[in-house]
Amino acid sequence: MRKGKIVRFLTLTIVYLLLLTVFTADALAAPQSSEVKNPHERTDQGYYTIVDEKGKVLHQTAHMLTKGDELITADNLRYRITEVKGDYAYARLIGKEEEAKLNVSSENSFWSRLLAQGGEKNIGIYHTHSDESYVPSDGTESIYANGGIFKVGKVFANKLKEMGYQVYHSTRAHDPHDVNAYYRSRRTAAQLLQKNLSALFDIHRDAVPPQVYAANVKGQEITKVKFVVGRTNPRFQSNLEFAKQLKAAVDKTHPGVVQGILIANSDFNQDLAPRAMLVEVGAHTNSREAAERGVAMFAEALPKVLGAPGSPPSTELPDAENRSSAWTIFWIVLLVTAAALAYLYVNTGSLEGALDQLRNLYGRLLKRKG
Amino acid sequence: MPRVPIGTILLLIISLLIYFGVAQRVLDRLRLSDKAALAAIAALIIGGFINIPLPGGPSIEASLNVGGGIVPLFLSGYLLTKTTNIERLRAAAGIIATATAIYLAGLFLEAEPEAMTIDPLYLYPLVGGVIAYLIGRSRRSAFIAATMGILLFDVVSYLRLMLLGIPGSVLIGGGGAFDAIIVAGILAVVLAEFIGESRERLQGGPTERGKAPALLKRLRPLSPKQQEEGDHNEER
Numbered sequence: 263m264r265k266g267k268i269v270r271f272l273t274l275t276i277v278y279l280l281l282l283t284v285f286t287a288d289a290l291a292a293p294q295s296s297e298v299k300n301p302h303e304r305t306d307q308g309y310y311t312i313v314d315e316k317g318k319v320l321h322q323t324a325h326m327l328t329k330g331d332e333l334i335t336a337d338n339l340r341y342r343i344t345e346v347k348g349d350y351a352y353a354r355l356i357g358k359e360e361e362a363k364l365n366v367s368s369e370n371s372f373w374s375r376l377l378a379q380g381g382e383k384n385i386g387i388y389h390t391h392s393d394e395s396y397v398p399s400d401g402t403e404s405i406y407a408n409g410g411i412f413k414v415g416k417v418f419a420n421k422l423k424e425m426g427y428q429v430y431h432s433t434r435a436h437d438p439h440d441v442n443a444y445y446r447s448r449r450t451a452a453q454l455l456q457k458n459l460s461a462l463f464d465i466h467r468d469a470v471p472p473q474v475y476a477a478n479v480k481g482q483e484i485t486k487v488k489f490v491v492g493r494t495n496p497r498f499q500s501n502l503e504f505a506k507q508l509k510a511a512v513d514k515t516h517p518g519v520v521q522g523i524l525i526a527n528s529d530f531n532q533d534l535a536p537r538a539m540l541v542e543v544g545a546h547t548n549s550r551e552a553a554e555r556g557v558a559m560f561a562e563a564l565p566k567v568l569g570a571p572g573s574p575p576s577t578e579l580p581d582a583e584n585r586s587s588a589w590t591i592f593w594i595v596l597l598v599t600a601a602a603l604a605y606l607y608v609n610t611g612s613l614e615g616a617l618d619q620l621r622n623l624y625g626r627l628l629k630r631k632g
Numbered sequence: 633m634p635r636v637p638i639g640t641i642l643l644l645i646i647s648l649l650i651y652f653g654v655a656q657r658v659l660d661r662l663r664l665s666d667k668a669a670l671a672a673i674a675a676l677i678i679g680g681f682i683n684i685p686l687p688g689g690p691s692i693e694a695s696l697n698v699g700g701g702i703v704p705l706f707l708s709g710y711l712l713t714k715t716t717n718i719e720r721l722r723a724a725a726g727i728i729a730t731a732t733a734i735y736l737a738g739l740f741l742e743a744e745p746e747a748m749t750i751d752p753l754y755l756y757p758l759v760g761g762v763i764a765y766l767i768g769r770s771r772r773s774a775f776i777a778a779t780m781g782i783l784l785f786d787v788v789s790y791l792r793l794m795l796l797g798i799p800g801s802v803l804i805g806g807g808g809a810f811d812a813i814i815v816a817g818i819l820a821v822v823l824a825e826f827i828g829e830s831r832e833r834l835q836g837g838p839t840e841r842g843k844a845p846a847l848l849k850r851l852r853p854l855s856p857k858q859q860e861e862g863d864h865n866e867e868r
Contacts, residue, residue: 441737449803449806449807452806452811456680456681496647529754591647598650608829
């Protein structure tokens with residue numbers, strides 16, 4: 263009887279698996295066409311225009327925007343989006359960001375050695391949206407599992423290698439370009455992080471008109487880069503601080519290359535590491551060659567944040583990074599404590615009961631140790 | 633004295649301690665002994681570095697991670713052997729419902745500009761946890777449905793890539809201890825705890841009238857002394 267049930271259950275599971283595979287074959291093949299769904303980006307070929315209270319255009323992006331998202335502009339003005347209506351996002355100025363202090367010294371302290379994990383400076387690069395391409399150069403905006411974005415990543419990787427960094431560039435495909443792309447690329451990110459990385463970059467391109475990212479810097483036609491920080495991730499403060507440091511470093515090395523910092527309502531796998539960053543290099547309407555020049559200029563600024571490669575581990579982290587870490591710790595501890603107390607409260611029905619349980623646990627722990 | 637990035641180092645240490653601390657409590661809730669729970673955590677961490685390649689094709693990369701894939705598979709298998717048939721069926725229904733929900737989310741989920749988006753990382757455990765809880769009303773079912781539901785989704789993705797020859801990658805549990813499978817299992821159990829306890833509390837708590845004193849004793853928080861007695865009684 264028991265065996266019969268188990269056999270029936272196994273048969274049912276196998277039948278279900280096969281049915282699911284067969285019925286979804288068509289639909290799953292479909293993402294190879296351009297019709298894909300993605301919660302992080304506009305898929306209707308449209309994009310948002312972010313405007314301030316006076317109607318001045320601050321930025322345009324195909325990233326999904328919601329109320330509460332923020333934008334730090336090239337000149338370090340910080341705006342918060344108060345309303346999203348149609349293709350427009352209305353933003354309010356909330357202040358001017360202090361420029362992040364860059365404080366890289368060549369001191370070889372125990373702590374910096376611990377954090378930089380030896381003399382090696384390892385950098386990881388991957389592409390969540392492995393189909394993203396540049397129309398003027400690649401002929402189309404999306405090439406399934408082999409987008410032009412790989413070539414931009416390669417130029418970035420080669421530049422960093424030339425500078426002496428150890429680079430791990432993953433050209434793994436995470437297609438289709440749908441809601442699950444970050445879920446798939448999370449595994450690539452986690453595997454790259456096992457290489458003792460100093461920083462991890464997810465290289466993308468935006469989907470807006472060409473003038474948003476096009477620029478001429480030091481006589482070269484380039485596309486600007488934009489940093490995107492996910493605000494639903496527990497390490498948000500640390501990631502934002504990293505973005506601000508990157509921006510300050512590029513602003514010093516090649517002024518005009520950074521478009522700004524977008525703080526969006528997502529995770530972007532940035533919960534995995536404090537120095538994980540999503541970088542948008544140009545848009546599909548820009549030429550890939552311009553994007554490659556832009557990302558190379560970005561690479562040249564990295565030693566200002568990560569320390570020069572080859573030299574002894576040198577990154578003395580500025581106070582701001584300590585501060586942002588402290589805030590992150592504070593929030594994590596606060597949330598976990600609140601959740602634990604709420605649970606105990608619900609569990610026992612009173613605050614005294616909750617405290618009783620804690621005392622109880624403490625008593626047991628002491629007993630076990632003794 | 634060089635400035636010390638102590639904040640960042642503490643952040644790394646504390647966030648890892650909390651993550652694995654919560655994971656250990658969750659496993660504890662699943663009736664694993666303290667030691668078994670710690671061993672499972674160790675297996676998660678070490679196994680996260682081991683990937684077993686699966687047959688693929690020229691443009692298909694597939695692998696199964698020991699920490700993120702095989703450990704939860706074994707944990708769920710172990711939990712399934714320790715339960716009743718009806719509970720097994722509930723868990724199976726939960727697994728299938730979760731995998732289907734994730735699959736449908738991939739097809740149809742498109743956030744409207746005004747809508748609040750929940751990151752898939754948190755949405756799937758939420759879906760798995762709620763569905764499993766509704767069907768099974770147990771922490772163990774929630775854990776099994778959430779972890780195995782996501783794993784089933786991965787298996788289906790793998791089959792589909794192989795059958796249709798679509799280029800792509802399926803790294804089952806490739807994130808190791810931080811894979812969506814593990815995050816889902818932890819969140820689902822925490823969720824089941826919260827829903828279960830809140831529901832009981834909203835009902836006005838367990839009824840006490842007419843119950844045997846021996847049962848009531850178990851309902852109230854125990855003093856450390858009673859707890860100790862209870863621990864001795866429970867040892868098998």
